[in-house]
Amino acid sequence: MAAAGGNADTAPAPGRVPAAAAPVPVWWIAAVLASGSVLTGLDTSLVNVGIETIGRDLGASLTEAQWISSGYLLALAATLPVCGWLSRRIGPGRLWLWSLAGFTLTSAACAFARSADMLIVTRVLQGLTGGLLIPAGMAILGQVAGRERMGRVVAVASVPSILAPAFGPIIGALLVDHLSWHWMFLVNVPIGIVGLLLALRLVPRGEAGRAGRLDLPALLLVALGLPLLTYAVAGAMDHGGLLAPPVLVPLVAALVALALFVHRSLRADEPLMDLRLARDPVYAAAAGTIAFSGAALFGGLIVMPLYFQLGMGRSIVDTGLLLMAFSIGAAATFPLAGRLADEHGGGVVALVGLAVVVVGTVPMALLPADPDPVLVEALQVVRGVGLALAGSPAVSTALARVRPDQMSDASSQVNILSRVGGALGSALCAVVLSGALADADSAAEVAAAFRVTFWWLTGMALVALVLAARLTRAQRRVRVR
Template identity: 85%
Template sequence: MTAASGNAGTATATGRTPTTAVPASVWWIAVVLASGSVLTGLDTSLVNVGIEAIGRDLGASLTEAQWINSGYLLALAATLPVCGWLSRRMGAGRLWLWSLVGFTLTSASCALARGAELLIVTRVLQGLTGGLLIPAGMAILGQIAGRERMGRVIALSSVPSILAPAFGPIIGALLIDNFSWPWMFLINVPIGIVGLLLALRVVPRGEAGHAGRLDLPALLLVALGLPLLTYAVTAAMDRGGLLAPAVLVPLVAALVALALFVHRSLRADEPLMDLRLARDPVYAAAAGTIVFSGAALFSGLIVMPLYFQVGMGRGIIDTGLLLMAFSLAAAVTFPVAGRLTDVHGGGVVALIGLVVVVVGTIPMALLPADPDLVLVEALQVVRGVGLALAGSPAVSAALARVRSHQMPDASSQVNTLSRVGGAIGSALCVVVLSGALADAGSDAEVAAAFRVTFRWLTGMAAVALVLATWLTRAQRRARRVEAR
């Protein structure tokens, strides 16, 4: 019996049956839950723009000011492993509501902070609450959508996360120019209040079940292992290989911590994260695809703004406008990707999407020092379409393989995998780009530095493509088994 066999629904988790209409109530819940994605995604991109202004106003150095964002991002990631346990204990709906309350209150606290140290503390608290919003919301959607509607509902929930990086810098620059930096946090308050009022009416609270005791050793192991792994992989690029002491020590520590975490999780009756879900071949293949498609997505979101600003000499607002081609193309494609997933299965849709991503990224690795802006924007449209076809279908393929009570664990895991892939991929690209730019004195050398980085982006997409091929085959095998 597969993990999916306990789900009600049709063969659409892996097959090609006609789609079932999504009830209006489910769409309405999905729209309300999207406010959580809007808040967390917009907040990150807004503050990126305002770091310099915040540091100047609070008398902090740029290094100190960077912790205003780094602390938030680290806290955002730290809550992901515990989200499944909290959802089982409280109910996913209650967890989402309390997280939204916490994010709104801490946003107001950030705006009121009058010192860099206090702002860093409030940003960490904001990240701890914000990190729960997306996986808890995904768990709710997975439970109410059902296998036959999973693709369309998950695709809709992905739209805010792709639009925020485009609109965030523009909104942030306008707020800094016309008001002051606290407004970058105050803007979250009305969004949070409206989202909360609507959610109290429509979002199901979920059932509080028996979650067992929180496995603190497992939490400490994964919280230690993932950051150390990210650091070691990126440091290897910067310090001459895996055998350098500054790389080898954290790498060994990371591998030991993660191995102990996996061992403990597989043996525990009530694990922090139920890794046994990966025994399902479809789920395992989808998980691998999610890691590398996440790397391709988030790395691109880091590299492209730098390309427009450093490689093409554009300002912040111009950069935000140029990034909209990618984001709008992806946003328009998500609904199409969702319907295709519900009809054909997530594997084949992700496979097609990653072919498109590779086709759209290879030319970026060949651009001259003075590229045609129309060509660059056209390639961004192609990449946006491809990544929309790749990302949410892979997530839907994973979630469609689990039972309703396993949804909190699955949603927590797929978000963690996407974030880990994105963090490692982004850090790798930044290290590669920084090293190549260090000796770049001319426009031609700057262009060459970005070409090297775009080759890494292409490689990440190519690995994801291979894994999507595995996912497609795993779904076909599962379909044959279920048809017997």
């Protein structure tokens, strides 16, 4: 059977033990590329803590100040589709370097903004550059690691990006309390400069000039569709669900734009993104697993802070500390997940991981109104372990199914699927929880509202588990053939 791009004969078979560990230079490159993941991860969660302070200092309403965060997230989504084309055009290494330089400069510009409008503009520019860092870095890793070491290298390189959002709110609160909100952006500058200096010595530039003409109609369609989809699902909680007119209109427009993009891409000789990669059953099953694992992950990240505050009556600082259990469990498991994926195949590892997620989520749907905090923390560690076992192996499996020249497209698609799945999972959990809490007047009713939401989270994990089972079967068929 031919893989996506004809790689079935060279892709590692499940159960095959890699011959050698990754060379030391590969780990140095992975460490440098992780700086980009840390910056974008930190900025997503760190700045949210200071939105109210920033708005007050710049004389902006809370609604206007919220666009400091929303504009950044929309810009992150808008740049993902063009990352593959740019990587082919100038080389993934050059793209990563230019993106990191742009992110560092725009971070400094954000710190020196003197009005809310100026800060929103600079945050959008920051998002446009930051959106390219993770997929470009992933494409570089995929090329330097080799298929037989893909799981371990991708998994270990993902650890900083998992820990950064966990520590972001705490770091942000400390910076705002002891310095000023400007330092939430200035903190990126030294990290970016050090990353650039190291990258200039270590990161390979990659082959440039392999891209055809830029498909502008396709770019416009997907650059419109993804931000609109992000905007719609992010606003679902504020407007009472996905069917509310302020949400439904951009949601329908997003789906139409994305459908037209898919139709055009499948027919184009030189598509903006090569969606034909999904013709390979292993790649397609891995992509589906990534999307629904993202839904289970980000849905939980929306629900758990509210659970600690509303369900358990904890303060914001306590909530930040309690949330770290999940990230620590995930970060500790990532290296093991990568090694297991290389040795046994990503499908079976993801399948086990999602079973662990279900085991860690079902008890949350059964907890009483006054749960044992130790039990809750233990379940968060279990969920972190399970999602680490599920996420990284599915990503490395998808990337291992493509040729080196297709790596940029594959990494862009993997990131898009993870973010879209995460956005939809977050929106669904937010809508379910807000609806259930609307009539909750007692602690028992609040607990019941969270139990319903945890059952929805369990359902997302079960769908991802079914897709991981398909991935496992697809990998076994490849091995037999």
